[in-house]
Amino acid sequence: xxxxxxxxxxxxxxxxxxxxxxxxxxxxxxxxxxxxxxxxxxxxxxxxxxxxxxxxxxxxxxxxxxxxxxxxxxxxxxxxxxxxxxxxxxxxxxxxxxxxxxxxxxxxxxxxxxxxxxxxxxxxxxxxxxxxxxxxxxxxxxxxxxxxxxxxxxxxxxxxxxxxxxxxxxxxxxxxxxxxxxxxxxxxxxxxxxxxxxxxxxxxxxxxxxxxxxxxxxxxxxxxxxxxxxxxxxxxxxxxxxxxxxxxxxxxxxxxxxxxxxxxxxxxxxxxxxxxxxxxxxxxxxxxxxxxxxxxxxxxxxxxxxxxxxxxxxxxxxxxxxxxxxxxxxxxxxxxxxxxxxxxxxxxxxxxxxxxxxxxxxxxxxxxxxxxxxxxxxxxxxxxxxxxxxxxxxxxxxxxxxxxxxxxxxxxxxxxxxxxxxxxxxxxxxxxxxxxxxxxxxxxxxxxxxxxxxxxxxxxxxxxxxxx
Amino acid sequence: xxxxxxxxxxxxxxxxxxxxxxxxxxxxxxxxxxxxxxxxxxxxxxxxxxxxxxxxxxxxxxxxxxxxxxxxxxxxxxxxxxxxxxxxxxxxxxxxxxxxxxxxxxxxxxxxxxxxxxxxxxxxxxxxxxxxxxxxxxxxxxxxxxxxxxxxxxxxxxxxxxxxxxxxxxxxxxxxxxxxxxxxxxxxxxxxxxxxxxxxxxxxxxxxxxxxxxxxxxxxxxxxxxxxxxxxxxxxxxxxxxxxxxxxxxxxxxxxxxxxxxxxxxxxxxxxxxxxxxxxxxxxxxxxxxxxxxxxxxxxxxxxxxxxxxxxxxxxxxxxxxxxxxxxxxxxxxxxxxxxxxxxx
Numbered sequence: 001x002x003x004x005x006x007x008x009x010x011x012x013x014x015x016x017x018x019x020x021x022x023x024x025x026x027x028x029x030x031x032x033x034x035x036x037x038x039x040x041x042x043x044x045x046x047x048x049x050x051x052x053x054x055x056x057x058x059x060x061x062x063x064x065x066x067x068x069x070x071x072x073x074x075x076x077x078x079x080x081x082x083x084x085x086x087x088x089x090x091x092x093x094x095x096x097x098x099x100x101x102x103x104x105x106x107x108x109x110x111x112x113x114x115x116x117x118x119x120x121x122x123x124x125x126x127x128x129x130x131x132x133x134x135x136x137x138x139x140x141x142x143x144x145x146x147x148x149x150x151x152x153x154x155x156x157x158x159x160x161x162x163x164x165x166x167x168x169x170x171x172x173x174x175x176x177x178x179x180x181x182x183x184x185x186x187x188x189x190x191x192x193x194x195x196x197x198x199x200x201x202x203x204x205x206x207x208x209x210x211x212x213x214x215x216x217x218x219x220x221x222x223x224x225x226x227x228x229x230x231x232x233x234x235x236x237x238x239x240x241x242x243x244x245x246x247x248x249x250x251x252x253x254x255x256x257x258x259x260x261x262x263x264x265x266x267x268x269x270x271x272x273x274x275x276x277x278x279x280x281x282x283x284x285x286x287x288x289x290x291x292x293x294x295x296x297x298x299x300x301x302x303x304x305x306x307x308x309x310x311x312x313x314x315x316x317x318x319x320x321x322x323x324x325x326x327x328x329x330x331x332x333x334x335x336x337x338x339x340x341x342x343x344x345x346x347x348x349x350x351x352x353x354x355x356x357x358x359x360x361x362x363x364x365x366x367x368x369x370x371x372x373x374x375x376x377x378x379x380x381x382x383x384x385x386x387x388x389x390x391x392x393x394x395x396x397x398x399x400x401x402x403x404x405x406x407x408x409x410x411x412x413x414x415x416x417x418x419x420x421x422x423x424x425x426x427x428x429x430x431x432x433x434x435x436x437x438x439x440x441x442x443x444x445x446x447x448x449x450x451x452x453x454x455x456x457x458x459x460x461x462x463x464x465x466x467x468x
Numbered sequence: 469x470x471x472x473x474x475x476x477x478x479x480x481x482x483x484x485x486x487x488x489x490x491x492x493x494x495x496x497x498x499x500x501x502x503x504x505x506x507x508x509x510x511x512x513x514x515x516x517x518x519x520x521x522x523x524x525x526x527x528x529x530x531x532x533x534x535x536x537x538x539x540x541x542x543x544x545x546x547x548x549x550x551x552x553x554x555x556x557x558x559x560x561x562x563x564x565x566x567x568x569x570x571x572x573x574x575x576x577x578x579x580x581x582x583x584x585x586x587x588x589x590x591x592x593x594x595x596x597x598x599x600x601x602x603x604x605x606x607x608x609x610x611x612x613x614x615x616x617x618x619x620x621x622x623x624x625x626x627x628x629x630x631x632x633x634x635x636x637x638x639x640x641x642x643x644x645x646x647x648x649x650x651x652x653x654x655x656x657x658x659x660x661x662x663x664x665x666x667x668x669x670x671x672x673x674x675x676x677x678x679x680x681x682x683x684x685x686x687x688x689x690x691x692x693x694x695x696x697x698x699x700x701x702x703x704x705x706x707x708x709x710x711x712x713x714x715x716x717x718x719x720x721x722x723x724x725x726x727x728x729x730x731x732x733x734x735x736x737x738x739x740x741x742x743x744x745x746x747x748x749x750x751x752x753x754x755x756x757x758x759x760x761x762x763x764x765x766x767x768x769x770x771x772x773x774x775x776x777x778x779x780x781x782x783x784x785x786x787x788x789x790x791x792x793x794x795x796x797x798x799x800x801x802x803x804x805x806x807x808x809x810x811x812x813x
Contacts, residue, residue, distance in 0.1 A: 380741075380743070390740070410741055
């Protein structure tokens with residue numbers, strides 16, 4: 001007997017796909033030359049050291065070959081990508097002042113509403129520049145800084161100079177070099193010693209222009225004993241030409257500090273998402289990554305935690321949902337560089353409709369990192385037979401006094417589970433949806449509420465009435 | 469020249485002199501075994517072994533090997549033993565072994581690589597197993613060359629419907645050792661099993677890779693590896709479960725457990741799970757760490773020295789695999805070898 005297969009439609013991305021007319025104040029030529037870089041730097045009124053930094057990065061970029069592992073990048077023609085687009089708007093601190101069309105976009109994405117209801121500060125980037133940035137007064141009074149990178153470079157030049165691309169140097173890989181050359185926008189957060197930012201801050205990155213690249217830089221410093229929850233959202237409407245996202249996130253978690261960094265990435269399926277995220281954690285500090293990858297045509301994203309202080313901790317919770325035409329190569333890297341450090345990785349992936357989900361991870365324990373503990377758990381669910389799912393966690397241990405565990409599982413929804421639920425009077429569709437929701441539940445409960453609701457809706461839409 | 473980055477090896481292939489020792493010990497059985505002669509047998513598609521350089525080196529230089537053909541419905545009860553012994557006169561073995569097992573038949577082959585002097589020996593070989601429908605093939609490979617030798621061993625099996633291949637690999641010797649076992653589970657309900665132990669001490673470097681490639685529906689595989697690393701030993705373990713499209717209801721399982729006994733060891737594990745078919749079950753698990761402190765404490769409270777207690781725990785983890793070797797004499801020799809290694813702790 002031929003068993004019934006689950007059939008699932010492509011997601012109706014609704015609001016994400018509404019595009020605005022492509023208007024701009026200034027646009028760089030396609031491609032990359034020193035002239036274009038100097039032009040961008042001049043347009044942004046940057047200090048000379050930053051211009052030099054960009055030119056140096058461009059040199060490194062040109063000297064490095066395209067990566068040959070992981071995703072097929074042959075369709076990505078960097079000479080066709082517009083690296084800098086200044087939208088028809090300046091940075092504002094009141095939504096009323098943001099041009100109507102751009103404001104409407106963010107309204108549809110629910111950002112101003114979320115700001116009123118559940119966020120302590122919001123940044124909104126449209127193409128290459130931040131158009132809105134605001135933070136509650138009580139946080140400003142406590143010395144918290146939350147602003148766009150351009151303002152930060154003007155107002156806190158010394159701090160930026162000390163930290164900017166020190167954790168992810170342009171020599172790291174080709175796209176880090178590209179980022180160093182053409183970065184624009186992004187957020188800077190500084191939380192002073194002992195300050196507890198109990199309501200999250202959120203930055204939202206929206207790429208509207210076709211054939212463009214977004215290269216925002218996020219730099220967060222959480223001082224001793226402080227706490228911050230930062231949320232990053234990304235989306236773009238779908239175009240026929242390729243877009244590129246090569247952002248860079250650098251996080252510094254000082255002694256006893258804690259940072260929770262949540263990302264919901266819902267890029268359109270013409271996006272190459274080649275992002276670099278890295279965090280360094282000092283003594284007894286902790287980083288918590290929550291990462292949801294749903295969109296993009298190609299993703300290569302491996303947030304990295306460097307546990308350099310004794311007792312530092314990292315926790316990675318990730319979900320990847322690869323659908324038609326998507327190759328999502330995601331995972332995490334953890335480096336135990338000090339004794340008594342602990343790390344936990346919990347990754348789930350779903351692939352369907354020809355989507356290809358790939359978990360790729362690294363766990364490295366340095367020779368001096370004795371008494372450290374690490375667990376990695378990877379689970380994959382395949383919803384049909386056209387899809388692919390791969391898992392490749394690399395574990396590299398350089399000393400003996402450690403405790404490492406790793407587990408991975410792959411499979412489909414079991415007929416027994418469905419049969420059991422159906423015997424309890426639940427329809428087949430609902431049973432399947434229930435099982436998928438149960439599968440992702442450990443992740444959804446880590447997400448901010450509105451995103452958890454969104455993810456559940458996404459699963460419902462995907463499974464609704466399409467099984468049989 | 470071949471470079472292996474992970475364990476830090478640069479290799480230049482040595483010249484291959486003649487191998488003159490009589491290496492087949494057929495235990496007096498009237499078997500259809502002959503010294504290998506050139507044939508057009510080619511490696512199966514998709515088989516890389518330890519790498520093209522190694523396979524080409526064998527094709528161009530082999531100096532020993534055998535072909536074993538077990539006819540239909542022939543069940544050979546006694547294990548066949550093959551010994552490649554290396555000494556000053558015969559320091560180099562480049563062997564090409566072919567084992568063809570026809571329908572409904574069964575055979576066990578023990579292949580043993582050992583040195584009997586301090587000579588710096590070199591081994592690079594390939595063993596190919598063709599397991600036809602409903603056959604059972606047990607291959608036991610023992611590598612106990614001295615600590616200045618180099619060992620490279622590529623193994624491949626192609627398993628047809630309801631056929632079964634059991635690999636047992638005992639990796640004890642050599643200064644540098646590379647071992648690859650690839651099993652193509654082509655037939656419906658074909659089965660592939662691999663149990664292995666490795667012991668790394670001194671400055672030993674090991675690169676071990678196992679692949680189970682599921683192509684047949686309802687094929688089953690299991691990889692079970694136990695290892696110990698001490699002193700400054702380095703190893704990389706790669707275990708792949710690869711479910712190709714069409715391997716409906718296949719099941720694969722993989723486990724690696726390594727005990728680390730010294731702070732200067734280096735242990736890399738790269739377990740891969742690749743899947744193009746939704747109706748499969750694949751699991752892999754790896755764990756690494758020191759000996760269980762509670763167990764150690766208990767044994768020491770019973771009067772065992774720390775060294776003896778450690779030895780006992782390691783032996784206990786190796787025991788099920790060593791016990792499955794069908795030769796009293798070999799089991800005894802392997803147990804003694806493990807014991808001897810611990811004497812240096």
